[in-house]
Structure formats: C-alpha cells, structure tokens
Amino acid sequence: MANLNIDSEKNRTYDAIVIGSGISGGWSAKELCEKGLKTLVLERGRDVQHIKDYPTTNMMPWEFEHRNEMPYKIKQENPIVSKCYAFHEDAAHFFVKDNEHPYIQEKPFDWIRGYQVGGKSLLWARQTQRWSDFDFEGPARDGFAVDWPIRYADLAPWYAYVEKFAGIAGDHDGLPELPDGEFLPGYPLNIVEKYFKEKVQQRYPERKVISARCAHLSKPNPIHIEQGRVQCQNRVLCQRGCPFGGYFSSNATTLPWAAKTGNMTLRPFSVVHSILYDEQKGRAVGVRVIDTNTKEEIDFYAKLIFVNAAAINTNLILLNSKSNRFPNGLGNDSGVLGKYVAFHNYSARIYAEYEGHLNYTVEGRNPAGGGYIPRFRNLHKQETDFLRGYAAGFGASRGKESDRSGLGLDLKNNLLNPKLGIWQVGSHMMGETIPKESGMVTLDGSKTDDWGIPLLKIAVDYDENDEKMKKDYIEVMTEMFTDAGFTNIRPDTHWQAPGLDIHEMGGVRMGHDPKTSVLNKWNQMHAVKNVFVTDGACMTSTSTQNPSLTYMAFSARSVDYAVSEMKKGNI
Amino acid sequence: MNRRTAIKQLFIVAGGLTILSSCLNDGGASIVLNKLKISAADEQFLGDLADILIPKTDTPGGKDLNLHLFVMKMVDDCESPENQQKFVGGFNKLRKQLNLTDSEATKTALLNLKDQTDEKAFFDIFKSRAIQGYMNSEYVMKNKVVYKLIPGPYNGAVNVKG
Numbered sequence: 064m065a066n067l068n069i070d071s072e073k074n075r076t077y078d079a080i081v082i083g084s085g086i087s088g089g090w091s092a093k094e095l096c097e098k099g100l101k102t103l104v105l106e107r108g109r110d111v112q113h114i115k116d117y118p119t120t121n122m123m124p125w126e127f128e129h130r131n132e133m134p135y136k137i138k139q140e141n142p143i144v145s146k147c148y149a150f151h152e153d154a155a156h157f158f159v160k161d162n163e164h165p166y167i168q169e170k171p172f173d174w175i176r177g178y179q180v181g182g183k184s185l186l187w188a189r190q191t192q193r194w195s196d197f198d199f200e201g202p203a204r205d206g207f208a209v210d211w212p213i214r215y216a217d218l219a220p221w222y223a224y225v226e227k228f229a230g231i232a233g234d235h236d237g238l239p240e241l242p243d244g245e246f247l248p249g250y251p252l253n254i255v256e257k258y259f260k261e262k263v264q265q266r267y268p269e270r271k272v273i274s275a276r277c278a279h280l281s282k283p284n285p286i287h288i289e290q291g292r293v294q295c296q297n298r299v300l301c302q303r304g305c306p307f308g309g310y311f312s313s314n315a316t317t318l319p320w321a322a323k324t325g326n327m328t329l330r331p332f333s334v335v336h337s338i339l340y341d342e343q344k345g346r347a348v349g350v351r352v353i354d355t356n357t358k359e360e361i362d363f364y365a366k367l368i369f370v371n372a373a374a375i376n377t378n379l380i381l382l383n384s385k386s387n388r389f390p391n392g393l394g395n396d397s398g399v400l401g402k403y404v405a406f407h408n409y410s411a412r413i414y415a416e417y418e419g420h421l422n423y424t425v426e427g428r429n430p431a432g433g434g435y436i437p438r439f440r441n442l443h444k445q446e447t448d449f450l451r452g453y454a455a456g457f458g459a460s461r462g463k464e465s466d467r468s469g470l471g472l473d474l475k476n477n478l479l480n481p482k483l484g485i486w487q488v489g490s491h492m493m494g495e496t497i498p499k500e501s502g503m504v505t506l507d508g509s510k511t512d513d514w515g516i517p518l519l520k521i522a523v524d525y526d527e528n529d530e531k532m533k534k535d536y537i538e539v540m541t542e543m544f545t546d547a548g549f550t551n552i553r554p555d556t557h558w559q560a561p562g563l564d565i566h567e568m569g570g571v572r573m574g575h576d577p578k579t580s581v582l583n584k585w586n587q588m589h590a591v592k593n594v595f596v597t598d599g600a601c602m603t604s605t606s607t608q609n610p611s612l613t614y615m616a617f618s619a620r621s622v623d624y625a626v627s628e629m630k631k632g633n634i
Numbered sequence: 635m636n637r638r639t640a641i642k643q644l645f646i647v648a649g650g651l652t653i654l655s656s657c658l659n660d661g662g663a664s665i666v667l668n669k670l671k672i673s674a675a676d677e678q679f680l681g682d683l684a685d686i687l688i689p690k691t692d693t694p695g696g697k698d699l700n701l702h703l704f705v706m707k708m709v710d711d712c713e714s715p716e717n718q719q720k721f722v723g724g725f726n727k728l729r730k731q732l733n734l735t736d737s738e739a740t741k742t743a744l745l746n747l748k749d750q751t752d753e754k755a756f757f758d759i760f761k762s763r764a765i766q767g768y769m770n771s772e773y774v775m776k777n778k779v780v781y782k783l784i785p786g787p788y789n790g791a792v793n794v795k796g
Binding site: 121124125128129130133135250251252253254256296297300422423424425426427428463467469470471472478479481483 | 789
C-alpha cells in the first residue's frame with residue numbers, strides 16, 4: 064500500500080491484533096485489552112451484538128415460517144451445512160451457507176462455520192470437560208504425533224481462571240481422567256440416568272457416568288452479574304443467542320468485557336488474507352485484510368499477533384502468509400503446517416428403550432444435556448487392538464406421545480391428551496482420532512474465493528483405528544444397555560464425514576522440536592516469536608473431550624506469557 | 635385504504651402463522667405457492683378434508699386453524715419434488731373418489747387406503763403435515779398442549795402415577 068502516508072499507517076497500528084472473535088479470539092481479546100494493549104480484533108463476518116442481534120431468540124414455535132424446518136430448496140443448495148444438527152430456521156442466520164466460502168473436498172469433509180462476531184461460540188454445544196495427563200501424555204505413551212510440550216499442571220491454573228469467568232456448571236467427581244474445576248452447581252442426572260450410572264458402577268467400577276459439565280450459569284457469581292449475565296433459564300434455545308447470557312459466548316462475555324476497557328477496536332467484515340512478515344526485523348509486523356464490503360486491501364500493524372480464526376481457517380491464513388523466508392507458509396520451517404489435522408469420531412450412536420421407573424418423569428429441560436462417560440478404554444494401559452478410546456454422552460428422556468392412527472374426534476382427542484410413553488435412552492460416541500501426516504489441508508494452486516484467497520483443499524479421513532474403536536463402542540454400550548435392562552437396543556453406525564463433529568483440530572501443532580512442530584509450549588511460533596495460535600489449530604492430539612474449554616485456557620495462558628515477554632523486551 | 639385493513643388482506647393466519655396471500659383473483663389458491671398448482675376448488679376440498687381429520691368441537695377444527703393452508707405451504711416449500719408430485723397426483727385421484735359431505739364414509743375410505751397407492755401417499759403427507767400444523771399452532775400451544783418458552787427449573791425425578 065505504497066500510496067498511503069505515514070499518518071494513515073499510524074492509524075492502522077495497534078499493540079496487538081487478534082484474528083477471529085470466536086471462543087478463543089474472544090478470550091485473547093479480553094486478556095490483551097485487560098493488560099492494557101490497544102487491540103484490534105478482526106472478524107470476517109458481520110457484527111452480532113449481544114441480545115440486540117438475536118432476532119429469533121424469543122420466537123414461539125408457530126412464529127417460524129416453516130415451524131423451524133429448513134425449506135427443501137435451501138437444503139438442496141446447502142448440502143454441507145444442512146447436515147448440522149442445529150441448522151434450522153431459528154439459527155440458520157448464524158451459519159455459513161455452502162456457497163459463501165467454498166472449499167475443495169479431496170476427501171469428504173463437512174466444514175461447519177459461523178462467520179460473525181462471536182463465531183461458533185453462539186452455536187456451540189457448550190460442553191466443557193477438562194483434559195488430564197491421560198490426554199496430554201497420550202502421544203508420548205502410545206507413539207503417535209509428537210509429545211505435547213505441556214502437561215496438565217501447566218494448564219490447570221488457566222482452566223481454573225477461565226472457568227471462573229465463563230461460568231461452568233459441574234459436579235466434583237474426583238476423577239483423575241477428568242479433573243474437577245471451578246464449578247457452579249452441576250445439573251443433576253435424571254432418575255434413569257442415575258439408575259444407569261449405578262448399574263454401570265456395579266458391573267464396571269472403572270466406568271463412570273457423570274453429569275456433563277457445561278458452560279451455563281446454573282447459579283451466577285458476582286463476576287457473571289458484572290458481565291450483565293443472569294442465571295440460565297433452562298430454555299435450551301441456546302443456538303438462537305441467549306438474552307439472559309445464560310451460556311458462555313464471546314458476544315455475552317469476553318467481547319463486552321474487552322470493549323469495556325476502552326482498548327478494543329472490533330472490525331467486522333475483515334477477511335484476513337495473510338500475516339505480513341518483515342525479513343529485516345525477523346518478525347511479523349501486521350496483517351493484510353480484505354474488507355468484504357469494499358474489497359479493499361488494507362494492512363494493519365502490531366507488535367503481537369494472535370491467530371484465532373478457528374482451526375481450518377487459521378491453517379489457511381498461515382499457509383497463505385508466504386515470504387522469501389517462509390515460502391511454504393508462515394513459521395513452516397518444519398513442513399508440518401497444514402498436516403496432522405484430526406477430529407473427533409462421532410460416527411456411532413445407540414438408542415434403546417427402558418420400561419422401568421415408570422412412576423417417574425422429568426419436567427423442564429436440562430442445559431447440560433444429561434450424562435457424560437469419560438474415556439475408560441486404554442486409560443491406564445493399552446488393552447485393546449486399537450489406540451486410545453472414546454468418551455460418550457448418555458441421556459434418558461420420557462416424552463408424551465399420542466396415537467396418531469385414527470381420524471376425526473378420536474385423533475383430535477388423542478392429540479390433545481398425549482400420554483407418557485416409556486423411557487427413551489441414547490448415547491453417542493466421541494472418539495479420539497490419531498493425527499496423521501496425510502490428514503491435511505493445502506491451498507489450491509489456481510482457484511480462489513471471492514476475496515482472491517486460494518481455496519482450501521481438505522483431505523482428512525478416518526482410518527482402521529477409528530473403525531475398530533467404533534465397533535468397540537457399539538459392543539460396550541450394547542453390553543451396558545443390556546445389563547441395565549434396556550430393550551429394543553438400536554445401534555446406529557451410519558457414516559458421517561469428518562468435520563460434522565465440529566471438532567476439527569491441528570495443522571499448526573505444538574511440540575518441543577521446531578523440526579516437527581510449528582508452536583512451542585506457549586502456543587508461540589518457534590520461528591516467529593510474536594505470533595501465537597491458540598485455537599484448535601494448535602492441537603497436537605485430539606483426545607476425547609469437547610475442546611473449547613482448552614482453547615480458552617490456552618488463550619489466557621498465552622496472552623499472559625506474550626505480554627510478560629513483551630515487557631521483558633523479548634518480543 | 636386503511637393500512638391495517640390492507641395488511642389484513644395481505645396475510646392469512648394459518649394456525650397462528652402468517653402466510654402471504656395471493657394477490658391474484660384467478661381461481662387459484664388463496665396463498666402464494668411456488669411449485670404446487672392448487673385451484674380455489676382444490677383448496678376448498680383440502681379445507682374440508684382438514685375438518686374431517688381434525689373436526690371442530692368446542693375447540694377449533696382443522697379449517698378454523700387453516701391447517702389446509704399450512705399443509706399447502708409446507709408441501710410447497712419443504713417437500714421434495716417427488717413428494718410434491720405424489721401429493722398432487724394422489725390428491726387428484728382421491729378427490730374423485732370421496733364425497734366429503736358424507737364424513738363417515740369419507741373416514742372409512744381414508745382409514746382403508748391401500749399401502750403403496752398414490753391416494754395413500756397423498757393422504758400420509760396431508761395428515762402428517764396437518765398434525766404438525768395443529769400441534770404447533772398458536773391455539774394448541776397456548777391452550778392445550780402448552781409450550782413454555784421459559785420452562786422453569788429442570789426436575790429429573792417427578793413422581794407420576796405409573
């Protein structure tokens with residue numbers, strides 16, 4: 064931008080730039096702003112302000128044009144996003160439509176995205192389970208990927224730090240494989256979930272069924288009230304955005320907090336093209352942005368850059384940040400940038416019925432969703448013919464049903480007087496997948512998107528380990544369901560593409576060795592000390608836990624380190 | 635013209651849902667449809683059928699709640715072209731066979747539709763969409779099987795008579 068004068072350049076200079084405003088970007092922004100850094104937060108999508116921009120949040124079911132069902136034409140035009148469980152009329156405006164940002168599926172991959180301020184933090188399933196050393200030590204113990212450069216003790220205080228601010232509901236279960244945190248009261252299991260927990264405990268003492276831990280304000284603390292949030296009202300309409308701030312989102316929590324410092328400049332409609340690297344200075348100096356309204360190319364400058372674009376887009380930005388020093392993408396001396404991308408194996412579920420406890424039902428809705436079964440397979444030692452294991456969700460519900468077979472008065476009467484049915488139970492697997500060099504994202508050599516940025520090619524796949532694990536999950540759950548007296552047990556192993564789990568991770572992994580990893584133990588680029596990556600791209604392995612809480616902790620920890628290094632003059 | 639009256643003429647309430655009404659007075663359907671070809675007479679027939687499915691009692695029936703318009707809207711927007719074809723094809727066959735003024739005979743005929751026939755394919759779609767519209771209607775959700783936007787605390791063990 065040679066024609067821009069020095070004043071203009073000064074106006075485009077900040078202390079720090081955060082790329083992305085989702086779960087991890089919101090945290091980076093909050094921490095940087097609180098530490099006094101003038102921070103530019105770049106978001107490729109539109110602004111979404113808390114409450115004001117949740118148009119469907121208080122709509123009744125009959126107010127939706129198609130009663131929340133997506134029209135056929137939209138589904139046909141959007142085969143990818145239509146597969147997402149939350150893509151309905153009430154939240155469709157928060158999802159990226161397929162044609163808005165195309166990509167090339169070298170192997171089937173459902174890339175589910177939310178391009179707006181707050182990103183997918185508006186849409187997430189809000190499950191927040193800590194990792195433990197059983198997870199961080201996994202690659203080293205089982206000989207895959209590379210050793211994590213951190214252990215649980217490094218992250219534990221930061222988990223506590225983010226949990227206190229975000230508000231996490233959970234029970235203190237005392238499980239080393241799923242460490243306890245700074246919890247608000249947990250949402251209790253219902254009577255059949257409790258019954259299942261007890262049955263499992265009797266027969267398989269090493270297997271635990273606990274209340275899922277989730278980012279809901281079951282009982283807000285003063286810090287949450289100070290954020291302008293109040294107790295979760297158990298509406299479980301979270302994907303619409305919550306006017307109560309009942310669950311954690313960047314929009315309700317971190318971004319307003321960052322704004323309050325006066326240090327944040329939020330710039331929506333800003334697609335990041337690349338990170339600018341200065342070879343003389345040996346560091347990144349800024350970020351090149353395409354304004355999506357004007358298509359203008361604008362450079363912004365800062366001493367510190369946090370990349371929080373969400374795993375796959377973070378890879379895209381770094382791969383597209385080419386210079387003489389880094390011809391294959393920023394910080395990519397190792398050649399592993401874009402590789403070892405993995406996900407969670409969500410491709411098996413199991414359903415059944417239960418005819419006990421018929422003198423009980425439930426009332427209301429459970430924001431936590433029910434039970435969580437932490438990984439028990441291969442936990443202490445290798446015991447199966449596959450590596451690692453899976454966590455599982457477990458839920459029981461009892462709905463009211465009507466006989467719909469008749470016509471006329473009978474039918475009307477039946478519809479208006481639904482009767483309690485028997486209990487329905489279900490579980491889904493959350494399997495660890497092993498990151499492989501072949502699981503990768505690359506840039507297309509010729510095709511570009513609306514902003515002139517190369518299209519991303521995604522080639523990520525299941526492997527034999529995933530198939531064995533899936534089989535084991537179905538066998539194990541069938542046994543446990545049978546033992547609990549559940550009937551009509553129905554495994555559902557219909558294939559789903561990687562990506563639909565919305566837990567894509569890796570490509571910019573952390574590690575000890577710059578030859579085999581991109582980031583060090585502080586989420587800092589080995590080769591470019593003022594660039595940090597604290598979203599899903601940094602993940603060395605995937606383990607089984609829902610990963611967002613870990614990204615929050617990484618973000619807060621990395622900002623703390625980065626700012627202290629800046630003060631020491633090391634960055 | 636009074637603005638409020640004008641708006642009233644533009645929208646028709648179907649089960650609490652407002653549907654854009656057709657501006658054309660050409661013997662077609664009263665609501666805007668993009669795919670389905672439904673005449674005013676067809677619409678009348680579907681309305682009568684909605685009343686046979688869910689009759690008016692001391693509470694509103696299918697026609698009162700405009701469930702037939704809801705079905706038309708949903709089939710037009712949300713069903714596949716194959717299902718739309720089944721719906722229209724089956725409807726055209728079935729309406730020739732039914733005399734809706736004899737509601738008992740109609741009910742018997744509808745309950746005895748043979749599987750894998752066009753008539754049954756139509757009626758299955760009609761019935762499931764009409765029930766969807768009924769159960770999700772403002773009337774039922776406010777007065778009968780009540781939907782609460784804020785349901786109150788979660789209780790995982792409520793005693794009921796087994």
